Amino acid sequence: MRICRAAAALVIVLLLLTAPTAALTAQGEKENFAPKVNSKQCITLKNVPIWGYIEQYDPNGDKTELLLVKSPEYGNVTLYGSTFIYKPYPDITGADSFIVAAKDSVGNLSGNAGISVTIQDNNWDAGYCDMKSSPAQYSAIMLTKSSILSGERIGTADFFKPKSVVGSGEYLVMLLAAMGTKEDLAPCVSTGLENDHEIQLWLKPYVQYASKLGIISGNAFEPDKLLTKCEAVTLTAKAAGMKDVYTKPMYIKDVGRIPAKDLQSYINLAAYGMLNLYDGYARPDEPFTRADAADLLWQLYCYKQRIK
Numbered sequence: 355m356r357i358c359r360a361a362a363a364l365v366i367v368l369l370l371l372t373a374p375t376a377a378l379t380a381q382g383e384k385e386n387f388a389p390k391v392n393s394k395q396c397i398t399l400k401n402v403p404i405w406g407y408i409e410q411y412d413p414n415g416d417k418t419e420l421l422l423v424k425s426p427e428y429g430n431v432t433l434y435g436s437t438f439i440y441k442p443y444p445d446i447t448g449a450d451s452f453i454v455a456a457k458d459s460v461g462n463l464s465g466n467a468g469i470s471v472t473i474q475d476n477n478w479d480a481g482y483c484d485m486k487s488s489p490a491q492y493s494a495i496m497l498t499k500s501s502i503l504s505g506e507r508i509g510t511a512d513f514f515k516p517k518s519v520v521g522s523g524e525y526l527v528m529l530l531a532a533m534g535t536k537e538d539l540a541p542c543v544s545t546g547l548e549n550d551h552e553i554q555l556w557l558k559p560y561v562q563y564a565s566k567l568g569i570i571s572g573n574a575f576e577p578d579k580l581l582t583k584c585e586a587v588t589l590t591a592k593a594a595g596m597k598d599v600y601t602k603p604m605y606i607k608d609v610g611r612i613p614a615k616d617l618q619s620y621i622n623l624a625a626y627g628m629l630n631l632y633d634g635y636a637r638p639d640e641p642f643t644r645a646d647a648a649d650l651l652w653q654l655y656c657y658k659q660r661i662k
Contacts, residue, residue: 389412389456390456391409391454391456391465394406395470396470397492399474400479402495403439403440404471404489407631409605412458420456421457426452434633438469447474448472449470453467482514488516490516502528503647516644517643518644519580520581526577529589529593533654539563547575549574561575583640583642586647587638588615588616591618592619594658596622599625602621606620607635612636628650628657
């Protein structure tokens with residue numbers, strides 16, 4: 355009889371040991387888990403601030419607060435919710451880092467997450483005078499250095515015009531440049547599209563080539579149509595050409611606003627670290643600006659360089 359009771363007790367102990375960690379507490383309440391924070395690697399230039407979004411997740415859906423555990427040595431960092439702004443000290447180059455953690459509303463504390471920053475040398479200290487407070491400043495400068503996209507010089511100052519809205523024809527040319535298309539495109543008199551007469555002659559070779567690559571499809575292309583953010587993301591994902599991703603979680607606060615037809619493009623770009631959502635919001639139906647274009651184009655360029 356004692357053996358049977360001992361065996362039964364052993365079974366109970368084994369069941370308890372192998373039970374899911376979300377078991378009920380002694381008070382009958384569901385266990386509350388600590389939040390999780392993802393580490394991050396960032397690159398900026400000498401004297402150029404960088405904006406970033408720190409991904410965090412709470413299994414119970416509790417509100418979380420990001421905490422600075424260890425400050426950087428060669429710059430200042432400020433936290434705004436899940437967003438950080440890192441400003442390197444003047445003329446500093448090299449490697450820096452800081453450590454963050456998240457605390458939920460119950461008081462649970464996550465493990466530490468390291469945010470590493472590489473500060474590259476910069477031989478264009480002036481930069482764009484209208485990008486000093488823009489999160490896309492680094493991307494805009496790097497695109498110009500790589501001869502992909504430039505701004506406009508007025509007098510002795512350079513302007514990028516980050517708030518200007520981008521049209522589909524203009525962005526198509528930008529995409530092909532970021533992809534590394536250096537060959538002379540074949541002349542094209544007719545694209546074969548229903549609205550071919552609406553497409554400028556100089557743009558037709560780009561439209562024809564993009565159609566061949568599968569970046570654009572359909573019976574018509576509206577070159578002067580102003581893009582929304584989600585339309586630009588989908589075009590960028592098609593230009594990248596990566597296979598669809600299904601397992602990577604997305605940390606997008608307004609994911610419900612993304613149209614179903616564009617959702618896979620967001621998933622793909624997010625999985626490869628190609629979405630710069632500085633506050634976690636995609637704002638998919640808002641106008642697509644040159645600042646938005648700079649971030650997507652620079653990520654596309656880097657991706658294409660990696661897979662060469």
